[in-house]
Each structure stands twice: as structure tokens, then as C-alpha cells.
Amino acid sequence: xxxxxxxxxxxxxxxxxxxxxxxxxxxxxxxxxxxxxxxxxxxxxxxxxxxxxxxxxxxxxxxxxxxxxxxxxxxxxxxxxxxxxxxxxxxxxxxxxxxxxxxxxxxxxxxxxxxxxxxxxxxxxxxxxxxxxxxxxxxxxxxxx
Ligand SMILES: CC(C)(COP(=O)(O)OP(=O)(O)OC[C@H]1O[C@@H](n2cnc3c(N)ncnc32)[C@H](O)[C@@H]1OP(=O)(O)O)[C@@H](O)C(=O)NCCC(=O)NCCS
Numbered sequence: 001x002x003x004x005x006x007x008x009x010x011x012x013x014x015x016x017x018x019x020x021x022x023x024x025x026x027x028x029x030x031x032x033x034x035x036x037x038x039x040x041x042x043x044x045x046x047x048x049x050x051x052x053x054x055x056x057x058x059x060x061x062x063x064x065x066x067x068x069x070x071x072x073x074x075x076x077x078x079x080x081x082x083x084x085x086x087x088x089x090x091x092x093x094x095x096x097x098x099x100x101x102x103x104x105x106x107x108x109x110x111x112x113x114x115x116x117x118x119x120x121x122x123x124x125x126x127x128x129x130x131x132x133x134x135x136x137x138x139x140x141x142x143x144x145x
Contacts, residue, residue, distance in 0.1 A: 021068035064100035091144035
């Protein structure tokens with residue numbers, strides 16, 4: 001697996017990968033990727049042709065903006081590798097806590113995050129749509145690496 005930090009020149013590749021992992025209405029187009037990549041504190045990691053992770057850090061707190069792995073590349077540790085590398089980068093940059101929202105019914109993602117030590121820190125009712133709730137998950141980044 002080739003894993004590297006992505007830049008503005010990768011916006012199209014990030015959008016193409018994102019579109020393989022989310023339904024059409026939820027996929028982020030190239031313009032959205034480009035805008036996010038231009039924001040302060042945003043880091044993108046790309047597993048070439050397989051998956052992507054977008055993170056945003058503000059002071060000692062960070063959040064997962066999105067995580068996606070192409071269906072054909074799943075269950076091979078791509079998401080775990082992206083998150084582990086992302087958490088090392090965040091910790092090195094001074095982040096002490098990583099937060100994310102995940103759909104309550106997203107069993108693969110819930111299993112992934114539980115395995116990496118995330119715990120429930122709250123609930124976001126109707127976060128995605130009426131009746132579609134999210135869990136807020138959090139993990140301390142102390143001692144990374
Ligand atoms: C969730 C997602 C990112 C996981 O990517 P992945 O590369 O397949 O995950 P990994 O191979 O790194 O899995 C690591 C661990 O997570 C858990 N896991 C991942 N997918 C799982 C599944 N379908 N069922 C049960 N557990 C799963 C397992 O514990 C797995 O370890 P194991 O394979 O050794 O059992 C991927 O399914 C995806 O892109 N889904 C659609 C988009 C999405 O839901 N993004 C997250 C939004 S918060």
C-alpha cells in the first residue's frame with residue numbers, strides 16, 4: 001500500500017476515490033476537496049487508488065472530516081493504516097484528542113474505530129437526516145508512536 005500526504009494537485013483523485021465509497025448525494029466533488037485542502041489545519045492522506053483520510057486540527061483538538069476506502073480494497077487494513085498514520089501526524093503536530101462522527105448504523109466503521117480505541121463521547125440526533133443519528137467518538141492522542 002502506497003500512503004502519502006495529498007495536496008491540491010490530488011483533489012481530483014481524492015474526489016474519485018470518495019465517489020466509490022459513498023452514495024452519489026454524499027460524495028464530495030473535486031471542488032469540495034480543493035476547498036478543504038486549502039483550509040488551515042487540514043491534512044489529507046492518500047492510499048494511492050485505495051483510500052483517503054481527511055483530518056482537521058485546531059490547537060490540541062482534531063477531527064476526522066472523512067474516511068473512505070474503495071470497495072475492492074476493503075478489509076486489507078487500508079483504513080487502519082490511514083488512521084494510524086494520521087494519528088501519528090496529529091500527535092506530532094500537538095493534537096491531544098481526535099473526534100469524529102459516525103452513522104449509528106455504520107457497523108464496519110464502528111468496528112474499525114472501536115478497534116483503534118475510540119469511545120463514545122456523545123450522540124448527534126438527526127445528524128445526517130431526520131431519523132439518521134450519529135455517534136460522536138473520541139480518542140486521546142497522548143503517547144502516539
Ligand atoms: C469503514 C471503512 C473506511 C473501512 O475501511 P477498510 O479499509 O475496509 O478497513 P480495514 O481493513 O482497515 O479494517 C480494520 C478493522 O475494522 C473492522 N472492520 C472494517 N470493515 C469491517 C466490516 N465490514 N465488518 C466488520 N468489521 C469491519 C475490523 O475490525 C477490521 O479489522 P480486521 O479486518 O482485522 O477484522 C470502509 O468500509 C468504507 O470506506 N466505508 C464507506 C465509507 C465510510 O463508512 N466511511 C467512514 C465514515 S465515518
